[in-house]
Amino acid sequence: ISGTVAIRGTVQDAHLAGWQLSYTGGPAQTWVVLASGSGPVNNGVLANWNTTGLPACGYTLRLIASDSAIVNCNGAINNRSESLVSVQIGGANPCPTDIDGDGDIDLQDLAYLLSDFGTHCP
Numbered sequence: 001i002s003g004t005v006a007i008r009g010t011v012q013d014a015h016l017a018g019w020q021l022s023y024t025g026g027p028a029q030t031w032v033v034l035a036s037g038s039g040p041v042n043n044g045v046l047a048n049w050n051t052t053g054l055p056a057c058g059y060t061l062r063l064i065a066s067d068s069a070i071v072n073c074n075g076a077i078n079n080r081s082e083s084l085v086s087v088q089i090g091g092a093n094p095c096p097t098d099i100d101g102d103g104d105i106d107l108q109d110l111a112y113l114l115s116d117f118g119t120h121c122p
Contacts, residue, residue: 001087004050007034007061011041013081015069021046025059026089034061056090 011019018038022031035047046063063083 001089002051004048004052006045007047007049008043009041009046009063010043011037011046011063011065013040013065013067015067016040017066017068019046019063019065022062022064023049023059024062026055026057028059031062051089054089057088058086059089060084060086 007021009021016039018036019041020036021034023034024031034049037046061084064080066080069079
C-alpha cells in the first residue's frame with residue numbers, strides 16, 4: 001500500500017464503550033493512534049491513513065474494541081476484543097517482510113526466511 005489509504009471496518013457491540021485503531025512498525029517503537037471513537041461503525045471508514053513519508057517496511061494495524069458490560073462481580077473487568085492485520089508499505093524493499101508472497105506478514109514468512117538462512121535478503 002502507499003499514499004492515503006482508507007481503513008475500513010466494523011465495530012459493533014451491544015455495550016460498546018469505545019474503539020481505537022493504531023499502527024506499529026517501521027520507525028514506530030510503540031502503537032501510534034490513527035483514530036478512535038465511542039460509537040459503532042458498520043463497514044465504514046475507521047481512518048484515512050496517510051502513509052506518505054513512512055519508510056518501506058512491514059506495519060501492523062490494531063483495532064481494539066471495548067465494551068462496558070461487567071464480566072466479573074467486582075465491576076473491574078470489561079470485555080475487550082483485539083484484531084490485527086499486517087501490511088507492507090512502499091515499493092521496492094530490499095528485504096520484504098511478506099517473504100512467501102501470500103499477501104500478509106505472518107509467522108510463515110519468518111519460518112521461510114529462517115529455513116533459508118536469510119538468502120532472500122541482501
